Amino acid sequence: MNTLSSASSLESVPASAPDARWTVSRVEALYRMPFMDLLFRAQQTHRGHFDPNEVQRSALLSIKTGGCPEDCSYCTQSARHRTETEREALMRVEEVVAAAKEAQAKGATRFCMGAAWRGPKEKDLETVARMVREVKALGMETCVTLGMLKEGQARKLKEAGLDYYNHNVDTDAEFYDQVITTHTHADRLETLAQVRAAGIKVCCGGILGLGESRRNRAAMIAQLANMNPPPDSVPINNLVAMPGTPLAATEKIDRFEFVRTIAAARITMPASWVRLSAGREMMSQEMQALCFFAGANSIFSCDKLLTANNVDIGFDEMLFAKLGLRAV
Ligand code: SAM
Ligand code: DTB
Ligand code: SF4
Secondary structure, three states, rough: HHOOOOOOOOOOOOOOOOOOOOOOHHHHHHHHHHHHHHHHHHHHHHHHHOOOEEEEEEEEEEEOOOOOOOOOOOOOOOOOOOOOOOOOOOOOOOHHHHHHHHHHHOOEEEEEEEEOOOOOOOOHHHHHHHHHHHHHHOOOOEEEEEEOOOOOHHHHHHHHOOOOOOOOOOOOOHHHHHOOOOOOOHHHHHHHHHHOOOOOEEEEOOOOOOOHHHHHHHHHHHHOOOOOOOEEEEEEOOOOOOOOOOOOOOOOOOOOOHHHOOOOOOOOOOOOOOEEEEOHHHOOHHHHHHHHHHOOOOOEEOEOOOOOOOOOHHHHHHHHHHHOOEEE
């Protein structure tokens, strides 16, 4: 009897042909599944594409902090919000390479460099290209997140050896202008198209806990899953409510809803790396374990994210040992 009822709920959202689109309603139906069935299905999908005991670790460095002209309401680096984050100049190449070496020694295999820009100026892009070249020469994978790219800039980054470009859709297109007004959701897609056309792997995901509805969350997941192909890497951030930002007092997302979103990302994007990204510091060990069970297989392992604190590396090592997870 139990087996039957469980099987029927598992089948309530049938697996699709590989090329079928994920409509928002189909993703919403995943969210409505009983939690255990959803996690079981996500874990089955995960095992079909990845070793379930392996988690990739990236390190993150803010190479240009603060003073950003954009008004993203979650971000402490916007010059429009009165926050504790001070504006700093672009770091020097040697400083960045030293930080990458340190991260590599601590086990990171990918080094992600973030800049608080609307988009890079040509001169700055050349400096970042040098950083990419030198970090790549250490034998690490490289990732940058620099905002919107102009014609030709993605190609220059590719020539420098860039592996991934991170550029998030952040939230549902219909909710976007309640969070950001200085650029549009369509602008984000335009940059993503340039990144893909240059042959750079796409790292694209979003943030949960901005005050969006479940439908907004399902629409964001459907949009990512319907990209052709889906992003190689999908960061799912839990809002870090930064003091002084308009979202500082936003109610936290329900933790099971967060895990459901990880599961929905895994089921709809079976071959993508799903990153349990910002916000781990607020999560218990048990919740992080549930996220890994739901299909997350990548984390930021570094003491700091861009400006916010992250879980310290020692904690990650302890948790991996407890769970029998291997870092890759
Ligand atoms: N300026 C570039 C841009 O917006 O693409 C790159 C840096 S931006 C900080 C990179 C991503 O970090 C954002 O798209 C957002 O998803 C995430 N992020 C920023 N602030 C966050 C916060 N307080 N909590 C969670 N995620 C955040
Ligand atoms: C992503 O999706 N999350 C990272 C990375 N890409 C660049 C950034 C998280 C930032 C968290 C808030 C902060 O440190 O200021
Ligand atoms: Fe600037 Fe990026 Fe922060 Fe938006 S998210 S304010 S573009 S640094």
